[in-house]
Amino acid sequence: MSLERTGADGGGGLMGWLEERLGLSNLVALGRKKQVPLHRHTIWYYFGGMSAFLFGIQVATGILLLLYYRPSAEEAFESVQFLMTRVPFGWLVRSIHSWSANLLIFVLFVHMFSVFFMRAYRKPRELTWVTGVFLLFLMLGFGFSGYLLPWNMLAFFATQVGTEVAGALPFIGDFALRFLRGGTQVTGGTLTRFYGMHVAVLPAITTAVLGLHLYLVQKHGMSVPQGVAPRGHHAFFPNFLLRDLIGWCVALACLATLAAVFPWELGEKADPFAPAPAGIRPEWYFVWMFQVLKILPGHVAGIEGELIGILAITLAAIFWLMVPFIDRDPAGAGESRSRRATLFTVMGWLAIAVLCALTAKEYLS
Amino acid sequence: MSRGAARAWPLALSAAAAWLALAAGSASPDLLAQSKEPPAPERRFGPFESSCFTCHAEMDDSEQSPAVLAKQDVHFAAGLSCHDCHGGNPRGGFDGDPEAAHDTLFPQGAFRGKPDRLAAPLFCARCHADATYMKRFDPQARVDQHSEYVTSVHGRRNAAGDANVATCVDCHGMHGILAVKDPRAPVYALNVAATCARCHSNQELMTPYGRRGDPHADYKKSVHAHALYEMGDLSAPTCNDCHGSHGAAPPGVDTIANVCGSCHGREATLFRDAEMSRNMNLEACIQCAVCHSNHAIERPTIEMLGTHPGSTCVGCHLEGDAGWKAAGSMRESLERIGVRLGEARDLLDRAERAGVEVGPDRFALQEGDDNLIEARVLVHGFDLGRFNETADKGLAAAEAGIAAGQRAFAELRFRRVGLGLSLVVIAAVIIALAITIRRIEA
Numbered sequence: 003m004s005l006e007r008t009g010a011d012g013g014g015g016l017m018g019w020l021e022e023r024l025g026l027s028n029l030v031a032l033g034r035k036k037q038v039p040l041h042r043h044t045i046w047y048y049f050g051g052m053s054a055f056l057f058g059i060q061v062a063t064g065i066l067l068l069l070y071y072r073p074s075a076e077e078a079f080e081s082v083q084f085l086m087t088r089v090p091f092g093w094l095v096r097s098i099h100s101w102s103a104n105l106l107i108f109v110l111f112v113h114m115f116s117v118f119f120m121r122a123y124r125k126p127r128e129l130t131w132v133t134g135v136f137l138l139f140l141m142l143g144f145g146f147s148g149y150l151l152p153w154n155m156l157a158f159f160a161t162q163v164g165t166e167v168a169g170a171l172p173f174i175g176d177f178a179l180r181f182l183r184g185g186t187q188v189t190g191g192t193l194t195r196f197y198g199m200h201v202a203v204l205p206a207i208t209t210a211v212l213g214l215h216l217y218l219v220q221k222h223g224m225s226v227p228q229g230v231a232p233r234g235h236h237a238f239f240p241n242f243l244l245r246d247l248i249g250w251c252v253a254l255a256c257l258a259t260l261a262a263v264f265p266w267e268l269g270e271k272a273d274p275f276a277p278a279p280a281g282i283r284p285e286w287y288f289v290w291m292f293q294v295l296k297i298l299p300g301h302v303a304g305i306e307g308e309l310i311g312i313l314a315i316t317l318a319a320i321f322w323l324m325v326p327f328i329d330r331d332p333a334g335a336g337e338s339r340s341r342r343a344t345l346f347t348v349m350g351w352l353a354i355a356v357l358c359a360l361t362a363k364e365y366l367s
Numbered sequence: 368m369s370r371g372a373a374r375a376w377p378l379a380l381s382a383a384a385a386w387l388a389l390a391a392g393s394a395s396p397d398l399l400a401q402s403k404e405p406p407a408p409e410r411r412f413g414p415f416e417s418s419c420f421t422c423h424a425e426m427d428d429s430e431q432s433p434a435v436l437a438k439q440d441v442h443f444a445a446g447l448s449c450h451d452c453h454g455g456n457p458r459g460g461f462d463g464d465p466e467a468a469h470d471t472l473f474p475q476g477a478f479r480g481k482p483d484r485l486a487a488p489l490f491c492a493r494c495h496a497d498a499t500y501m502k503r504f505d506p507q508a509r510v511d512q513h514s515e516y517v518t519s520v521h522g523r524r525n526a527a528g529d530a531n532v533a534t535c536v537d538c539h540g541m542h543g544i545l546a547v548k549d550p551r552a553p554v555y556a557l558n559v560a561a562t563c564a565r566c567h568s569n570q571e572l573m574t575p576y577g578r579r580g581d582p583h584a585d586y587k588k589s590v591h592a593h594a595l596y597e598m599g600d601l602s603a604p605t606c607n608d609c610h611g612s613h614g615a616a617p618p619g620v621d622t623i624a625n626v627c628g629s630c631h632g633r634e635a636t637l638f639r640d641a642e643m644s645r646n647m648n649l650e651a652c653i654q655c656a657v658c659h660s661n662h663a664i665e666r667p668t669i670e671m672l673g674t675h676p677g678s679t680c681v682g683c684h685l686e687g688d689a690g691w692k693a694a695g696s697m698r699e700s701l702e703r704i705g706v707r708l709g710e711a712r713d714l715l716d717r718a719e720r721a722g723v724e725v726g727p728d729r730f731a732l733q734e735g736d737d738n739l740i741e742a743r744v745l746v747h748g749f750d751l752g753r754f755n756e757t758a759d760k761g762l763a764a765a766e767a768g769i770a771a772g773q774r775a776f777a778e779l780r781f782r783r784v785g786l787g788l789s790l791v792v793i794a795a796v797i798i799a800l801a802i803t804i805r806r807i808e809a
Binding site: 083086087093094236240241244245247248251252254255258259262263264265267268 | 722723724725726727728782783785786789790793794796797800801803804807808
């Protein structure tokens, strides 16, 4: 039986054959039925899709890197070096993976703050916000664990500093440090552990949380900001999706340019006995935390400054996660916002200012 | 027996033994034998508690200086005191009677006073040549200084009665002697050359010995001095590393290669091999100093080799002889390898700055550097065939590095072209999407 003759109501050919088996028209119908509100802030909706696109690139390039990467202190650096010098387009895959990871974190921050300022976390989207913030934490975890994998000097010492911070946690510090490092020092054991987290543990958790997040987005649809009256709607498919695709193409063009013009450096192989290189600092998205710990005095009111910093960052993260349950303004779309909402907006801008100032301080010093 | 009597017996015995030793020493014409009288092994007071200090501290200038300088002296730090070298009664002066302190018949060590300049080596050798005694302070202590000294030019002239030559005190100081490892010591590695220069750069002192020039000034221009003073490498050679310390002597013509070879072993071996395998007699005409000089040894460069007027080779070889041709050939090879390695490194550097990973190529290029170093060393074997074997490997490594650099740039061009094409395709897709959206929404 030929494929051309198998179509039922989907017509002939391959599409008809697939339609008969997968029911693609149902998905298209769902896409056409789903409406996206149009207003002056609609552009921010695209950052969610762009995050998903960059995450997809991470998965695809990550799988390609897995084909050559060897997770041991003896071979990790050499395997990445081999990939970059001997494997056709290996340098491109690694560069895109590294640049895409950074762009993803940046886009996630933009997405999160746009949701925050539009107060899209209001009832009934509290869990959408919570899963979204969790996804950001997971992506930061990907960044932290992936940074060590090339086993170069910068990564080695940055991981040493980063895990030391975990070791300063009250009560569980020693356990956290040993859990992360797989011992008291950063060794090949730490590398294997980080590799496991990067390619198995975090992806598994992310798949579940991302699935829930997307389901919630589909279920509740796009939120319209308070005080904004939509001027209409358009269909998710094809109108919104085609615009999404343009954004993805722009992101892809940026990635290609960055990867080709500024390929991600490999540096020197990690040497645990070498002195820490000058100017060592974590990835840019952790720099603000690094600065908080750096600027605090050794002791404040008899308590270790580092401990206070860690507690402050932890409390801020918990507060951020709980925002929908604290800011419970009942005002809906088109209604003017309350004083509490204004207070939260000010807090949001303040948070951005603090993050940018602390990051800039590190890079300018 | 009472407790006091029990304590008195060993004292009496040691006093008797000391007297016998002194008597035996004075009877012997051998000064070293006379000096075999180690200080009393037991001490009942600290090194600064002797009457020597009480009196000498109140004296003027030169008589006072031993008491002042003793505070930093290595001997005092080890628990010894004035009478351990000079003899005499360390408690005698407390009664206000200097003669009692300067007792030439003191049973536990006759007062010896200030030794004669010629006798200074034996004065020190009393202890420093006594292995049993020295082990009390340092199990690894050398005791061959005096036996070395007597073989040195200084020692031989001293034995001949020349009081102008250096003895122990001229290098180590007299009072306030510091340990060799003390940076303030005149014999500390950084100070040795200046210490030797006090005599050897003194033209008035050296002229009677037929010595001219200023070896210290020459040395300060040398690559060795640069390593020692500028780079802080304390293992870099100074005077005593080539001439010896206590057995200081100028190396003879036939031993220069051995002296230099104690550090530059590979060059010395090649030099000796050339003599042995090719039955060459190089000793009379060629030694290290002929090309490299002695004290003013400059950093060896490729300029030393070749047939141009400034090279060291043309000092001996005549135009057209085998050595002349070999020198020219070696120079040309070394120059070519150096230039090509430089080109390769430059290409790889530029490619790396442009973002191409060239770590393995850079690592491979190190082989070329190693070959170049090896070829420069092989110059000392005067064997053109062996030299060319290594030089060819170096040149091949340099060419491979250049090829790798060119590949990296080709890769870079490919990336740029690929990026351009990708951006064109992406732009086309964006335009198509925009047109589609407009068409749909129209």
